[in-house]
Amino acid sequence: MSIKVDPNLMKDLKHFGLKDASKCFHCGNCTAECPLSETGTPFPRKLVKYAQMGLKDKILQSSEPWLCYYCGSCSDRCPRGADPGETMMVLRRWLTSQYDWTGFSRKFYTSEKFETMAVLAVALFVGLLMLVFAQEFDWQNASLEKAWPAAGMEIADLIMAAILSFFLLSNVWRFIKFSMGDLLTKIPLRIYTSEAKELVLHFLTQKRWAKCEDRTQWVIHLLIMTGYTTAFILVAVLLCGGLELIGLNWDALRFQRPYDPATGRDVIYPFFHPIRLLGYYATIAILIGATYALWGRMRRSKAPYKNSHGTDWMFLVLLELTVITGIAVHILRLMNIPFAMYALYILHLMVAVPMLVLEVPFAKWAHLAYRPMAAYLKGVKEKYYAELEAQKAEAPAEAKAEAA
């Protein structure tokens, strides 16, 4: 078996934010310090070694970067200041760009100019579409339903969902192939299906994170995650109360309700209606989470916030702006200020859509798929190996029985 070495790997990783990895003298403190590191999947030192030695393929085969939740205790206790936690973060960025077959992700990560231009381009395109497809701007009554009817927005949502899913899932497939290798087909399907619930569980709870020394990060992430999931369900899945296109919808669950022909204004749920309360929860949860993360990164308050890549800022800024413009739209609609509301709504989508389109398949947000998948595949592998061990233990016993 030959091992390929890329002497330029460390240089390349610098574009992804690598700083101090070359200071590592391989004492192993980080790996033994990490509460998530296990015998079968030891990290982070192994990955730092791969990076230093230019073992690109080895990194590509590793799922460990996705098993690390960056609590930062390895970096805090590193005797050399080699910041192994940051190296793991850098490898997650690099891996995201490697899984992406389009090459877009790599450009997005390695050039801040490209990153900014991409966001601007998508934003302008969305703004243009919003203007082109706008139905009726009622300048007396602020009505979203009149300007952009939910039925039309649903079609746009579906197109976007199809495109995003295609890119993300094809990248996830590459991740699975790289990290599983020959095992992918060797492991019986039975094990994959029996562990499937773990995939959902990890997606929803990030439960491994609870083992970290500093649990604040987990809680903050849960706020952002549950907030965003709630918002996503409301504005994408339940915009029309389901799939209006094929008649699979319930008006009782509709997020954007038809306008009242009598007043000409959108009908808004009463304050204590569950849908409206869920909307408020989503807003507040993301606002707290994103502000905490932004503030932490600005003050470099702890190890995971000490080094910020351009894409970290971009993601948080877009998220924060999405919430702020969303709040503005809500208030302007309640106050019935049509022009400002229409403008803010266009801005809201000019922020939210680029964030989704660029971050979900190609950048930071792709972790929503890679992380639970890595945790799930780890469980699948462990179960497979445990079965092999059990078979090995049984085999000699059977042989003995036959001999007797």
Add this chain to the structure above:
Amino acid sequence: MANTVTQSIMVVGGGMSGLSAAIEAAEAGYEVFLVEKNPYLGGRVAQLNQYFPKLCPPYCGLEINFRRIKDNPKVKVFTLAEVESIRGVEGDFDVTVKIHPRYVNEKCTACGKCAEACTLEIENPFNYGMDTVKAAYLPHDMAFPLRYVLDPSLVQSAEAQKVKEACPYDAIELDMAEKTVDLKVGSIVWATGWKPYDISKLDNYGGGAYPNVITNVQMERLAAWNGPTQGKIVRPSDGQAPQTVAFVQCAGSRDENHLPFCSGICCLASLKQATYVREQYPDATIYFFYIDVRATDRLEDFVNKVKADDKLIFFKGKVAKITQDDATKSLVCRVENTMTEELHEIPVDLVVLATGMQPTTSETPLPTPVPYDEYGFVASMDAMPGIFAAGTTRTPANVAECVADGTAAALKAIQSVVRR
């Protein structure tokens, strides 16, 4: 010699470096004042079980040096003494030395009657607090000067009078007071040495709360015939013989969060201590957890000799965490084998932390400005005109290096008062 008012030399610190400097200068014909903070000379070497690499007791080397001092009227020794201030310039320093009361005068014959009469006990500083000693005590068996000391807590207690009356030689003076001595010297050798890095800062190793996690200096006392266990290496928690002993290297050394430098001596010191364990326990498993083994020149022979022991496991990996079983007080070391990338949790009975050398000057600097390096060591032997740093005051060093360094500093100090 225009500016040289006096040719006397002051040596501060009576450990290996200071002793060597003082004796060499005195034997070259110069008057020497030797100032020592402890009530005895010999420093940390006196607390060793065996010298390295010859593995012989330190007392024989120290005995020769004490003999040389006794025979030489040019050396004046001040124990329990600290330098308070230094004023003046090379060739003409005015030094104030503060001397703490010993409460025992030169009539003492070290008969031990005072200790017999005393019931009050104090933590034994000579054994790093691993046992207690009577508050009227001889610092250690071969203490020089061979004279008892009274702890201030005893002097203030109701027992003081009884202890004083027990002395048949009228050697105890309960009203002895602190005094200061003014000295005029031409040059100064500073050799205040080092202290073991404070393990309370190593919270990942229990921070001193686990009884069976001891430091390398404590291990020397544990293995020494005049130590707290008369030389038996046992677990401090229950006095049981350890089956498994772990030596954890770089405990607070080569670490940005603690001492960033390598103390240079701990690798071989731990391997030396591994031979203590092996001598007492032929079947014990010994782990030596290291980042790199720093053995220069012929010291590698020693490493190879120890490596031949097949129950001594050279384990490449820095221990990140030690946890204690609260019931048995046994320990588990969490460590990555960096050769195989495997993560291990290794149960052991006794852990010896190789804590590094923190320069005393990092906490107690000279009372006059001299340049220090970033770790608190005096930056070079030529600290200032007329002031010379020797031994571990300027760099981590072993005993033999300290002897050579003390001698070198003595020559510098002599040149300083003679050459003008």
